[in-house]
Amino acid sequence: MRQPAQRTKKEGSGTQGKTYMLRLFVVGDESNSKQARENLVKICEEHLKGDYKIEVVDVLNDFEAALKSNILLTPALVVVSASPPVTIFGNLSDTEKVLSALGLTGGKS
Amino acid sequence: MTRQRRKKKTGASLTKQRGLKKVATCVAGLDDILNGGIPRGRTTLVSGGPGSGKSVLGMEFLYRGALSGEPGIFVTFEERAAALRQSALGFGWHLAPLEEAGKFFLMEARVDPEAVLSGTFNLKGLLAIIEGKATAMGANRIVIDAVDVLLRLFDDPARERNELYALHDWLLDREMTTVLTVKVSKDTPTSARYEFLDFMADCVIYLDQRITEQINTRRLRVLKYRGSGFGSNEHPFVITEAGINIIPLLATGLRHKGLGRKVSTGHPRIDSILGGGYYRGSCILITGTSGTGKTTLASTFARVSCERGQKVLYISFEESQDSMVSCMLSPGIDLRQPLKAGSLQFLTAIPESMGAEEHLIRAFRAMEAFRPDHVILDAISACNRMGSEAAAFDYLMRLINACKEQGVTIVLTNQATGLKEEQEISGIGISSLVDAVILLRYNEIGGEINRTLLVMKSRGSKHSNQYREFLITDQGIDVVDVYVGEGGMVTGTARYEQEEREAVEQRVREHEIKRKEHEVIEKRAELEAQTAHLRAELEGAEAALESLQMEKGVYWRGREARGKMRGEGLDSSRLGTKRKGAGGKGGPK
Numbered sequence: 001m002r003q004p005a006q007r008t009k010k011e012g013s014g015t016q017g018k019t020y021m022l023r024l025f026v027v028g029d030e031s032n033s034k035q036a037r038e039n040l041v042k043i044c045e046e047h048l049k050g051d052y053k054i055e056v057v058d059v060l061n062d063f064e065a066a067l068k069s070n071i072l073l074t075p076a077l078v079v080v081s082a083s084p085p086v087t088i089f090g091n092l093s094d095t096e097k098v099l100s101a102l103g104l105t106g107g108k109s
Numbered sequence: 110m111t112r113q114r115r116k117k118k119t120g121a122s123l124t125k126q127r128g129l130k131k132v133a134t135c136v137a138g139l140d141d142i143l144n145g146g147i148p149r150g151r152t153t154l155v156s157g158g159p160g161s162g163k164s165v166l167g168m169e170f171l172y173r174g175a176l177s178g179e180p181g182i183f184v185t186f187e188e189r190a191a192a193l194r195q196s197a198l199g200f201g202w203h204l205a206p207l208e209e210a211g212k213f214f215l216m217e218a219r220v221d222p223e224a225v226l227s228g229t230f231n232l233k234g235l236l237a238i239i240e241g242k243a244t245a246m247g248a249n250r251i252v253i254d255a256v257d258v259l260l261r262l263f264d265d266p267a268r269e270r271n272e273l274y275a276l277h278d279w280l281l282d283r284e285m286t287t288v289l290t291v292k293v294s295k296d297t298p299t300s301a302r303y304e305f306l307d308f309m310a311d312c313v314i315y316l317d318q319r320i321t322e323q324i325n326t327r328r329l330r331v332l333k334y335r336g337s338g339f340g341s342n343e344h345p346f347v348i349t350e351a352g353i354n355i356i357p358l359l360a361t362g363l364r365h366k367g368l369g370r371k372v373s374t375g376h377p378r379i380d381s382i383l384g385g386g387y388y389r390g391s392c393i394l395i396t397g398t399s400g401t402g403k404t405t406l407a408s409t410f411a412r413v414s415c416e417r418g419q420k421v422l423y424i425s426f427e428e429s430q431d432s433m434v435s436c437m438l439s440p441g442i443d444l445r446q447p448l449k450a451g452s453l454q455f456l457t458a459i460p461e462s463m464g465a466e467e468h469l470i471r472a473f474r475a476m477e478a479f480r481p482d483h484v485i486l487d488a489i490s491a492c493n494r495m496g497s498e499a500a501a502f503d504y505l506m507r508l509i510n511a512c513k514e515q516g517v518t519i520v521l522t523n524q525a526t527g528l529k530e531e532q533e534i535s536g537i538g539i540s541s542l543v544d545a546v547i548l549l550r551y552n553e554i555g556g557e558i559n560r561t562l563l564v565m566k567s568r569g570s571k572h573s574n575q576y577r578e579f580l581i582t583d584q585g586i587d588v589v590d591v592y593v594g595e596g597g598m599v600t601g602t603a604r605y606e607q608e609e610r611e612a613v614e615q616r617v618r619e620h621e622i623k624r625k626e627h628e629v630i631e632k633r634a635e636l637e638a639q640t641a642h643l644r645a646e647l648e649g650a651e652a653a654l655e656s657l658q659m660e661k662g663v664y665w666r667g668r669e670a671r672g673k674m675r676g677e678g679l680d681s682s683r684l685g686t687k688r689k690g691a692g693g694k695g696g697p698k
Contacts, residue, residue, distance in 0.1 A: 027233035035228070059234050063241030066234050072218050073262065074234035087221055089262075093228035101225040 020044075020052035020102065021081035025071045028060050032091045036075035039092035047104055129336045132250070132286050135173035136166060138355030142331060142340040148311045150249070150284035151335075152277055156293045156306070157316030162327060162348050163290035164188065165200070166316070167252035169352045170288055172202045174250050175212040181250035182214045182242055184235075186258040190217040200352045211246050220262060232259075232272050236279050243285070251280070252288045257303065270305050277309050311335040317343075326464045326496060329355055345466040345503065354470045356507060366390055366516040368544065368569055372417075372483075375409035378588040379562070382577065383545065384570035389482075390516040391568070392509050392542055394489075396523040397549030402560055402581050403522040406549070407485045408437045408444065409586055410520060414483050415447030422481035423455045424472060426491035430455040441584045454479050460494035465504040468495060472508055476517070483518040484508075490524040509542045544568040549579065554603040562588060578604065 024040055026033035037056065044052050059066040059074060069078055069087070079086040079102060086101050131146035140146050147153040147170075155163045164185070171181035185193060193215060197204050207213035218235060239251065253276075260269040280287045289310065291303050307313050313332040318325065329346045331339040346355035369389030373380050380386040387393050387410070395403045404427070411421045425433055433455065434444045447453035456475045458468065476484065486508065492501035505521075512519040521543070546565040551558045562579035564572040578589040589604075 025234060027237060030233065032229055032231065039228070059237035063238045067216070067238045067242075070218070070221070072220060072235040072238070072259070073230040073232060074237075075230060076234060086223070086225065088225040088227050089220075090226050090228035090230045095227075097225050097227040101227075 018051075018081060020048055020079065021055075022052055023055045023057060023069070023078045023080050025057050025059055025066055025069070025074055025076045025078070027074045028058060033075045035091040035093065036077070039095075039098075040077060043092065043095055043098055047099060047102075131337075132174075134170045135177070136169050136353050136355070138344070138346070139166075139329075139353070142329070142344055142355065143312070143334065144338050144340075147286065147288065148335070148337070149286050150281070151311040152280060152287045152289055152309065153312040153314065154306050154310035155288055155290045155314045155316065156303070157290075158318060159292060161316040161318040162346070162353060163292075163316055164193070164254050165196075165348055166314075166353055167254055167288045167290055168193070168197055168202070169200070171213060171250060171252055172197065172204070172207070175207045178212070179250055180212045180214075180246040180248035181252065182216060182239060182246070182248050183252045183254065184216045184218050184239065185254045186218050186220075187255035189219070190215050200350065202352075214242050214246060214248070216242070218259070220259070226262070232276055235259075236276070240283070243283070249284060250286045252290070254290050255292060256289050257291045260303075273306070274309065307332065312337075316346075326500060327466060345469075347464065347466040347470045349467065349470055349474075354466075356466065356469060356473075366513065369516060369518075371570075372419075372518065373413055374406075375413035376586055376588060378577070379406075379586075382562070382564055382573040382575075382588070383567055384572050387518060387520070388544060388569060389518050390513065391518060391544035392513065393518070393520045393545045393547065394523060394543045395520065395547045395549065396525055398525050398551060401549035401551060402579065402586065403524070403549055404433075404487055405437070405440050405442065405581055405586060406547070407487060407520050407522055408433075408442045410483070411453060411485055412442050412444060412447065415450070415452040419452070419482035420479060421447070421453050422475055422479055422484045423453065424475075424484065424486045425455060425457045426460050426494075427487055429457050433457075439583075440581045440586070454481070460491045463495075465492070465495040465500035468492075469504050469507055473511060476511065476515070481517060483520065484512055485520045486522070488522040488524050490526075506542070513542075550576075552576075557603070559603075 022040070022044070024036060026036060040054065044054065057065050059071065065071075066074075069076075069085075071078075071087075073089040075089075075091055077088040077092060077098070079088070082103070088098055088101050092098050130149040131143070132149045133140050133146040134143070155166055157163050168183060171183050174181050183193070194204050204213055204215065208215065216238070243249065243251070256273070260273060263269045263272060289306070291306055293303065310333075312334045315330045315332050317328040317330070319328070320326075327346050327348070328343045330343045331341060344355050346353055348354075368391050371380075371383075371385035371387065372389050373386045374383065395406055397403050407423075411423060414421050423433070428436065430448075434448070437444050444453060448455075454475065456472065458471065460468070463471075472484075486505075489501070489505055492504055495501050495504060509519055509521075511517075543566070545567040548563045548565050550561045550563065552561050560579040560581070561576045563576045564574075580587040580589065
């Protein structure tokens with residue numbers, strides 16, 4: 001019964017690149033999901049310079065969406081805008097791996 | 110107090126028993142082994158090597174459930190949904206209509222190998238999906254196939270275990286009847302890594318597939334069943350074109366029906382040798398070396414039984430139906446008619462083509478569909494080629510048992526390899542199940558081979574102990590009368606010669622007797638003739654003697670008379686002597 005979709009959108013300086021469409025699958029308010037949400041916001045703030053769009057899906061409310069994206073493990077982040085879409089499982093604590101999956105390897109260094 | 114305690118205990122165990130409800134799997138034979146089915150609302154672990162039939166077992170459980178209106182969810186971590194649908198179709202299981210009707214849900218839960226792992230995660234997504242689907246469908250049966258693939262993602266034994274316990278708890282909370290399959294290595298029933306699964310699950314089934322002598326054999330074993338009894342043996346099973354089929358080795362031999370009435374063997378003389386024929390529902394073994402007429406004898410029985418309106422299932426491991434039919438035409442046994450009429454059915458297969466279980470299932474299926482009165486198995490010696498002697502023994506034991514349970518007569522033929530049939534009579538060690546043994550043999554006498562037949566054993570009836578000569582003619586089989594001549598039994602030409610020789614001797618003897626009889630008559634006639642002659646001579650002599658004596662009397666009377674007249678007594682001594690001598694001579698008259 002959490003907010004089903006939390007959208008965070010920021011119009012920022014760099015509009016030159018594509019917009020990252022991100023879908024985060026969480027399970028209610030269990031700890032891993034909370035952490036994932038926090039980690040994602042942090043990464044996005046730091047590396048995507050506001051050029052992103054996050055959709056949060058609570059699988060407890062919408063299992064069909066999880067089924068469609070084959071989300072068996074949670075939390076999970078799907079980079080919808082990438083082709084093919086990339087799936088990252090886990091609470092996103094490993095920033096390097098997330099950046100690499102977003103195609104921003106070594107972006108921070 | 111003790112009584113009270115005991116009462117309490119029984120009460121508790123009763124509730125426990127009552128608490129354990131079972132769900133029939135409807136997998137052929139499995140429910141018998143599990144005393145009813147798998148535990149309801151609990152987890153059953155099915156482990157086994159790759160290709161041992163775990164997925165098929167799970168799929169069949171759900172499919173049969175769905176058919177009877179019980180919705181089920183199949184979660185696969187390894188195979189693709191399309192591939193599973195295809196293989197299900199191979200068993201004749203049409204999943205699509207059930208999926209449309211909401212009775213079956215196939216979830217391809219493959220984790221994208223390209224997926225990135227970052228930080229900790231758990232199975233909640235999967236559980237949410239299952240829960241959502243289960244609620245929507247009203248399903249409480251679930252199969253989670255190849256859970257090991259899922260667990261491998263965690264890459265940490267401790268986490269694997271935690272996640273699986275979480276999954277298990279979750280399933281228990283929702284009272285899902287679960288089948289969890291896990292791949293294990295071939296050598297050990299459960300690898301150390303997934304040993305905890307055994308402790309966790311309420312029921313553990315292990316599937317094993319091994320190759321013995323190039324033939325695939327499958328075994329199923331129940332390792333544990335909390336709160337329930339189960340058949341703890343290894344049970345052979347097969348995957349047929351209709352799914353899994355397990356043959357429980359349970360009450361084997363306890364449900365045999367008694368022997369029935371006698372039925373004709375197809376030849377009146379063999380009937381009489383056997384004391385009336387074969388017993389219905391008995392097991393008859395016809396044994397002998399190649400070409401002694403085993404198949405002919407068995408086919409005769411088949412033909413005659415069909416004529417009587419009974420049904421015969423002919424299981425042939427030696428020849429095809431066509432070749433059998435044409436071979437039997439030569440001794441005048443026409444099997445085409447009963448085949449056409451549907452009273453005779455052939456079940457032919459090369460022994461090597463499949464494992465013993467599969468052969469057995471085929472036979473059982475045929476028996477179930479055809480309901481024969483008699484089964485002929487030609488030949489048990491070929492069964493050894495099903496893999497091992499143990500497999501052949503298993504096959505025969507179960508087939509004979511099944512026949513005896515159903516009151517079906519079973520005629521086995523056995524090809525003995527040498528001339529030491531006596532030792533091989535039991536074939537593959539099934540002699541205790543065999544009620545009658547007919548030994549067919551070759552006898553070599555005087556440069557020719559003849560067939561003989563001997564009933565070596567016939568339970569429950571008198572039988573002849575004589576070897577009989579047994580012929581295969583254009584009009585079928587025939588048995589020659591018991592040989593009552595001198596010496597041991599002889600057959601064929603030798604018997605003919607012997608009989609001829611004896612006949613000649615007999616004639617010679619008779620001739621001699623006749624001759625002697627004549628001689629006796631002649632001798633007697635001669636004797637009589639001579640006797641008559643002698644008597645005549647004797648009579649002549651007697652007559653002569655008499656007349657001489659008469660003459661002598663006349664002489665003496667004349668002398669006395671003359672003496673008296675001439676004055677007798679002058680010389681008395683001389684006279685006395687003279688008289689004395691004359692008196693001695695004439696004394697006897």
